[in-house]
Amino acid sequence: MQRTIIAANWKMNKNFQEGLQLAKEITQFIQAEPLAGAQIILFPSFIHLEGISKLLTPEVKLHLGAQNCHDQIAGAFTGEVSAAMLASIDVRYVLVGHSERRQNFAEDNDLIAKKIDAILSCKLQPVFCCGEPLSVRESNQHYAFIEQQIAESLFHLTPDELQQVIIAYEPIWAIGTGLIPSLAEIEEMQQTIRNILKKQYNTVLADNMAILYGGSCNASNITKLISLPGINGVLIGGASLHFKEFIHILRSL
Secondary structure, three states, X not given: OOOEEEEEEOOOOOOHHHHHHHHHHHHHHHHHOOOOOEEEEEEOOHHHHHHHXXXXXXXXXXXXXXXXXXXXXXXXXXXXXXHHHHHOOOOOEEEEOOHHHHHHOOOOHHHHHHHHHHHHHOOXXXXXXXXXXXXXXXXXXHHHHHHHHHHHHHOOOOHHHHOOOEEEXXXXXXXXXXXXXXXXXXXXXXXXXXXXXXXXXXXXXXXXXXXXXXXXXXXXXXXXHHOOOOXXXXXXXXXXXXXXXXXXXXXXX
């Protein structure tokens, strides 16, 4: 049975001291109240990564992820961070394909595929984000849109490589808006994603892929979201920045 994945994307929030304090509070909570059925991954800003990595011990069941990386391992890329650099400080996961990267930095499916290759080459796990804008859903093209994102970013992978990928479905129109698809729509999309993978790979692989839901996840809806068949966890944004709300979410598991 897969663990429930709780992935917390802090985005560009918290200065160094604030981020380290929040991480300390979370680690203290996990030590006091172990969550046997959960896998918690923090995705703070780059400045927090090394400091938080020093808090992690075998007793603290908490994992560390980065919000981004470059598609090359090293080179003359001023201002960038490589997957190899992340691996050197005990980062285990890397977000890739988030809609904010796609929209604000013009990252397309081809670049995302290259980033995934770089991440895998450094023995890290990609958390691949896919999702449609509201206009695409309203025109009933959301299934084709998601299939294109998956095909162009993931279909070059071998089955063994694909098994290392976590997929996060985040409808763009639900991120930070308070809007959320119906539970039936979320369940239908996760099944669509699995069907896409079945056609390209095989049923066993598709059924065992970890699929998360992201988009306006909070303490009031977490129980219903993680109870959905085929949803293996959530990718949380704003609600993960506040200790009390994040702990409320963890206690709901």
